[in-house]
Amino acid sequence: MSRTTDAGDAPRGPSRRILLRTGFTAVVAAGTAAVLIPLHDHPQDTAPAPAQGPGHAAAGAAGAEEFAEMYRGREIRGGVSVLVPAAGPGGGAHHAEPVAEIRIDGRPLHVMRRADGTYLSDVTHYESFPTLRETARAAVDELGTARLALPASHHR
Structure with missing residues (x-):
């Protein structure tokens, strides 16, 4: 200085x-x-394990939630499947994304998974539920006697 x-x-x-x-x-x-x-x-x-939300299966569970039942006279089915993309020209490993699916009387209900692990559907879009079964039941409650629309075709 x-x-x-x-x-x-x-x-x-x-x-x-x-x-x-x-x-x-x-x-x-x-x-x-x-x-x-x-x-x-x-x-x-050592890296910390990511936190699991309430919709995750327990660590000892054999797989993700799957169900099929009659609820208020409607057949509801649901589960989570993992879609593994085929290897591309590079042959590298791809990340498999779990896809949640619900069907009410055989018709698909669009379901989305939130960041906190809960689910929401097109029918109950402003409410989220901890499991797919609860999401499907809430959609049936909201639909009443109405049926889900058939999925739109992608043809022009």
């Missing part, structure tokens, strides 16, 4: 600006070290 001099050439201490800059730099360096040290001490080979 350089010392400043006044008109009388008497040496003074460091300027206020230099002291503030040095103090700020020290605080930033200490804060960064305090944040990064726990990350450095954490073992690299």
Whole structure:
């Protein structure tokens, strides 16, 4: 640090600006070290397991939820299947996405999985349910005596 001099050439201490800059730099360096040290001490080979939402099957369960039942005079079936895409020209591994499916009286009900693990459907779009069975039952309750529309064809 350089010392400043006044008109009388008497040496003074460091300027206020230099002291503030040095103090700020020290605080930033200490804060960064305090944040990064726990990350450095954490073992690299252990990663936390992702949290499972309420719609996930238990760890000991043989597979995902599947059901088929009569509910209020309607046949409801549902389950989760995993679609594994065929290997492309590169032959690399592909990520398999689970697909939830519900059928009411043989007609498909579009179901979506939310980030928290619950499900919602086209019929009960503003409510979510922890299981596919509850989602299907709520859709039957909402439909009453009406039937689901047949899926639209993709032909023009």
